[in-house]
Amino acid sequence: MVRVVLPFHLQTLARSEREVRLDIDGKITQRAVLDALEARYPMLRGTVREHLSLKRRPRVRFFADGEDVTFEPPDAELPASIASGERAFMIVGAVAGG
Amino acid sequence: MTAIRILVGTRKGAFILTSDGQRKKWSVDGPHFGGWEIYHMKGSSVDPDRIYASQTSSWFGQIIQRSDDGGKTWSQPGSGGKTEAAAESGMPQGESNLFVYDSSEETGKPLGTHQWYDGTQHPWEFARVWHLEPALDDPDSCYAGVEDAALFRTTDGGVTWHELAGLRGHESGPNWAPGAGGMCLHTIVLDPADKNRIFCAISAAGTFRSDDGGDTWKPINQGLHSEHIPDPTAEVGHCVHRIAIHPSKPNTLFMQKHWDVMRSDDGGDSWREVSGNLPSDFGFPIAVHAHEPETIYVVPILSDSLHYPPDGKLRVYRSRTGGEDWEALTNGLPQEHCYVNVLRDAMAVDTADPCGIYFGTTGGQVYASGDGGDHWEPIVRDLPAVLSVEAQTLS
Numbered sequence: 001m002v003r004v005v006l007p008f009h010l011q012t013l014a015r016s017e018r019e020v021r022l023d024i025d026g027k028i029t030q031r032a033v034l035d036a037l038e039a040r041y042p043m044l045r046g047t048v049r050e051h052l053s054l055k056r057r058p059r060v061r062f063f064a065d066g067e068d069v070t071f072e073p074p075d076a077e078l079p080a081s082i083a084s085g086e087r088a089f090m091i092v093g094a095v096a097g098g
Numbered sequence: 099m100t101a102i103r104i105l106v107g108t109r110k111g112a113f114i115l116t117s118d119g120q121r122k123k124w125s126v127d128g129p130h131f132g133g134w135e136i137y138h139m140k141g142s143s144v145d146p147d148r149i150y151a152s153q154t155s156s157w158f159g160q161i162i163q164r165s166d167d168g169g170k171t172w173s174q175p176g177s178g179g180k181t182e183a184a185a186e187s188g189m190p191q192g193e194s195n196l197f198v199y200d201s202s203e204e205t206g207k208p209l210g211t212h213q214w215y216d217g218t219q220h221p222w223e224f225a226r227v228w229h230l231e232p233a234l235d236d237p238d239s240c241y242a243g244v245e246d247a248a249l250f251r252t253t254d255g256g257v258t259w260h261e262l263a264g265l266r267g268h269e270s271g272p273n274w275a276p277g278a279g280g281m282c283l284h285t286i287v288l289d290p291a292d293k294n295r296i297f298c299a300i301s302a303a304g305t306f307r308s309d310d311g312g313d314t315w316k317p318i319n320q321g322l323h324s325e326h327i328p329d330p331t332a333e334v335g336h337c338v339h340r341i342a343i344h345p346s347k348p349n350t351l352f353m354q355k356h357w358d359v360m361r362s363d364d365g366g367d368s369w370r371e372v373s374g375n376l377p378s379d380f381g382f383p384i385a386v387h388a389h390e391p392e393t394i395y396v397v398p399i400l401s402d403s404l405h406y407p408p409d410g411k412l413r414v415y416r417s418r419t420g421g422e423d424w425e426a427l428t429n430g431l432p433q434e435h436c437y438v439n440v441l442r443d444a445m446a447v448d449t450a451d452p453c454g455i456y457f458g459t460t461g462g463q464v465y466a467s468g469d470g471g472d473h474w475e476p477i478v479r480d481l482p483a484v485l486s487v488e489a490q491t492l493s
Contacts, residue, residue: 007157007158008133009133009134009155009157009158010158012131012132012133013158013161042177043161043174043177043195045195045196046159046160046195046196047158047159047161047195048158050159051195051196051198052198057157057158057159059156059157060157060158093157093158094157096156
């Protein structure tokens with residue numbers, strides 16, 4: 001079970017709590033987490049990653065185990081603390097604007 | 099018993115204002131989608147409780163919302179408002195916010211490039227939906243004008259959207275350039291007398307018309323004169339801010355251009371200036387009285403560099419002669435220290451009698467007049483900056 005923390009505006013869109021829990025088989029990577037998130041909450045498709053290209057939207061950042069993993073390869077394994085559910089994978093809207 | 103519903107899109111959410119036909123007492127419902135930019139909301143004329151909304155964010159992209167109960171509840175088309183259960187049953191597919199330019203061989207056009215601010219070529223990139231125009235004969239059909247400029251259509255209530263690529267793919271496309279707000283298709287006008295005739299306006303490309311339901315398009319900018327572009331009378335490149343028609347005279351179009359108020363009496367084939375005695379002919383919205391096809395309204399703004407009313411006075415100008423002769427409407431509007439703007443989609447009329455007219459400002463006020471503009475009152479004063487206003491007349 002992987003825990004994912006959503007930014008406020010995606011919580012309202014998904015009608016979810018701040019933290020959602022996802023069951024993921026296999027390697028726990030950024031791509032696997034986002035695939036599972038979008039499968040369970042299809043209304044989030046296109047909001048974190050672009051449709052089709054699956055490129056991260058420019059103002060979205062990812063944090064895992066206290067580290068900024070935004071620019072890590074999407075198929076790189078995330079820290080063990082994320083895979084075990086000890087800590088949450090965080091999707092964050094970049095600080096900008098008012 | 100007539101009722102009026104005003105759909106207000108703002109920088110930080112949507113608001114719905116309702117009143118009976120007297121238009122004296124209003125209730126304010128909202129914010130819906132708090133914190134999100136709501137560029138536009140519009141209801142179907144076939145089923146007024148079917149309302150489409152464009153919810154956007156520079157962070158999280160484009161969302162389409164739909165209400166089937168007059169704005170009480172909303173969901174993304176196809177989701178049924180559900181999450182996990184819907185996903186397990188195969189719905190939704192998350193397609194309602196999928197706007198992909200059609201570059202397929204069968205129906206599309208090559209993606210190509212358009213002109214950037216510095217004159218170089220720039221690839222077409224989808225940013226957001228500026229305007230939603232429900233079809234006149236089917237509540238499940240709706241057009242969407244998007245940035246970078248293109249026209250999309252849904253025929254399934256907003257679940258899926260498909261580009262009408264003939265417009266973006268017009269041979270003049272590489273000469274289109276963004277205005278200050280981006281290269282947006284912001285106005286869609288459907289001809290009530292001819293199902294195949296559609297008008298669109300793009301900043302800063304100009305006005306276009308299709309006579310075959312959106313497959314092919316022609317620029318209709320003859321008579322426009324824009325001194326800020328290299329060729330002031332070019333076929334495309336004009337920063338048209340808004341166009342409007344009266345349903346009973348669809349061959350007559352009114353235009354608020356960047357500078358200049360214009361009219362056409364031949365379906366856009368030619369235009370002439372009708373700015374007349376306006377204190378400034380720069381502005382954004384233009385509207386036509388519901389029952390008087392030659393009565394039109396604009397809100398003059400000082401200049402392209404100074405987006406606020408002349409002399410700090412918020413004045414709507416009305417012409418009862420289809421332009422040229424204008425009168426200032428000031429009763430109930432602030433006449434000192436007022437420096438708000440009224441954006442292109444932020445003025446609308448109802449079809450009650452007498453005609454009601456409404457506009458929203460960047461200062462968050464929504465003003466209403468129940469007598470064609472003679473007297474104004476604010477419905478609300480302190481909303482977030484208003485991006486769009488639409489009026490529905492309910493029976």
